[in-house]
Amino acid sequence: MKTWFITGTSKGFGRVWAEAALERGDQVVATARNLDSIADLAERYPDTALTVTLDVTDRDAVLAAVAQAKDRFGRIDIAINNAGFGVFGTVEEVSDAQAxxxxxxxxxxxLSVTQAVLPIMREQGAGHIIQVSSVGGVHAFPNLGIYHASKWALEGFSQSLAAEVAGFGIKVTLVEPGGYGTDWGTASAVHADPNPAYQPLRDAMAARRGSTPQGDPVATGPVILQLVDMDxxxxxxFLGKGLAQMIRAEYDNRLTEWDTHAxxxxxx
Structure with missing residues (x-):
C-alpha cells in the first residue's frame, strides 16, 4: 500500500489519479482549493482518503497540509504536483499580474510542495515526486509563452532535483501530457486582454487545436499506476499519443540550427 499526496484533485488528471490509487487500495491525501469538490472521496473511502483544503500559493498552508498527511498516514510515498493552470495570451498581451x-x-x-515532502522522503529513504509538466515543457507554441515559461522552469529545477536526491532513494518524474479533454483550455484558463494585431495568430491556433484529437483523461489512470510502481x-x-514524433522534430531543428552556426x- 502506497501513500499519495496529490494537489489539484477536484477535476482532471488529479481527480482521475486519486480515484485510481484509492480504487486499488492505496492511501491518498487529496487536496483542492474547494473542499466540497472532493468531499465524496472521503465519504467513499473513509479509511484511506484524507481531503484537505489547499491553495498551493500559500506556503504555510502547504507545510500544514503535508504535516497533516504525515500525521494521518505516517509517510508519503508519492507526491504529485498537479495543481496548475494556463494563461493564454501573447507575450505582449499578458499582464504583469497574470504572469x-x-x-x-x-x-x-x-516548489513549496516539493520542499515540504523532501524531509519526510529523506527520512524514509524512499519516495517519488511527480511533477505534472506538459509537452509545452519541452516545446513552445504561440499565445502560451508565459505558460511555457512556467513549465520550462519546472522542468529545470526538477532535473536538478533528481540529481540532488537520487542518493536518498528519491525518484523524480516529469510527466509531460499532450492534449486531453480536461478544462485546462476552457474553464480553468486565464485569458489576457486581446490586442487586435494578434487576432490572425489566435485564429490559426484555435483552428489547429480544433483539429487535434483530445485524449481521454480517464485512460491515464492505469498508466500512472504503472509509472509509480516502476523500480x-x-x-x-510523455503522456499521450504522437508526442515523441513532435518533439523529435523539434530537437532535430535545434541541432541543425546549432550545427549551422557552430x-x-x-x-x-
Missing part, C-alpha cells in the same frame, strides 16, 4: 500568478501556482506552488521510473515521461559560435 506572476502563473509562476506562483505552476512553479512556486510546486526505476524515467525522469521524463563555426561562428567557436570564434568567441
Amino acid at each position: 506572476r500568478a502563473q509562476m506562483d501556482t505552476n512553479v512556486f506552488g510546486a 526505476q521510473p524515467p525522469l521524463r515521461f 563555426e561562428l559560435s567557436q570564434q568567441a
Whole structure:
C-alpha cells in the first residue's frame, strides 16, 4: 500500500489519479482549493482518503497540509504536483499580474510542495515526486509563452532535483501530457486582454487545436499506476499519443540550427 499526496484533485488528471490509487487500495491525501469538490472521496473511502483544503500559493498552508498527511498516514510515498493552470495570451498581451500568478501556482506552488515532502522522503529513504509538466515543457507554441515559461522552469529545477536526491532513494518524474479533454483550455484558463494585431495568430491556433484529437483523461489512470510502481521510473515521461514524433522534430531543428552556426559560435 502506497501513500499519495496529490494537489489539484477536484477535476482532471488529479481527480482521475486519486480515484485510481484509492480504487486499488492505496492511501491518498487529496487536496483542492474547494473542499466540497472532493468531499465524496472521503465519504467513499473513509479509511484511506484524507481531503484537505489547499491553495498551493500559500506556503504555510502547504507545510500544514503535508504535516497533516504525515500525521494521518505516517509517510508519503508519492507526491504529485498537479495543481496548475494556463494563461493564454501573447507575450505582449499578458499582464504583469497574470504572469506572476502563473509562476506562483505552476512553479512556486510546486516548489513549496516539493520542499515540504523532501524531509519526510529523506527520512524514509524512499519516495517519488511527480511533477505534472506538459509537452509545452519541452516545446513552445504561440499565445502560451508565459505558460511555457512556467513549465520550462519546472522542468529545470526538477532535473536538478533528481540529481540532488537520487542518493536518498528519491525518484523524480516529469510527466509531460499532450492534449486531453480536461478544462485546462476552457474553464480553468486565464485569458489576457486581446490586442487586435494578434487576432490572425489566435485564429490559426484555435483552428489547429480544433483539429487535434483530445485524449481521454480517464485512460491515464492505469498508466500512472504503472509509472509509480516502476523500480526505476524515467525522469521524463510523455503522456499521450504522437508526442515523441513532435518533439523529435523539434530537437532535430535545434541541432541543425546549432550545427549551422557552430563555426561562428567557436570564434568567441
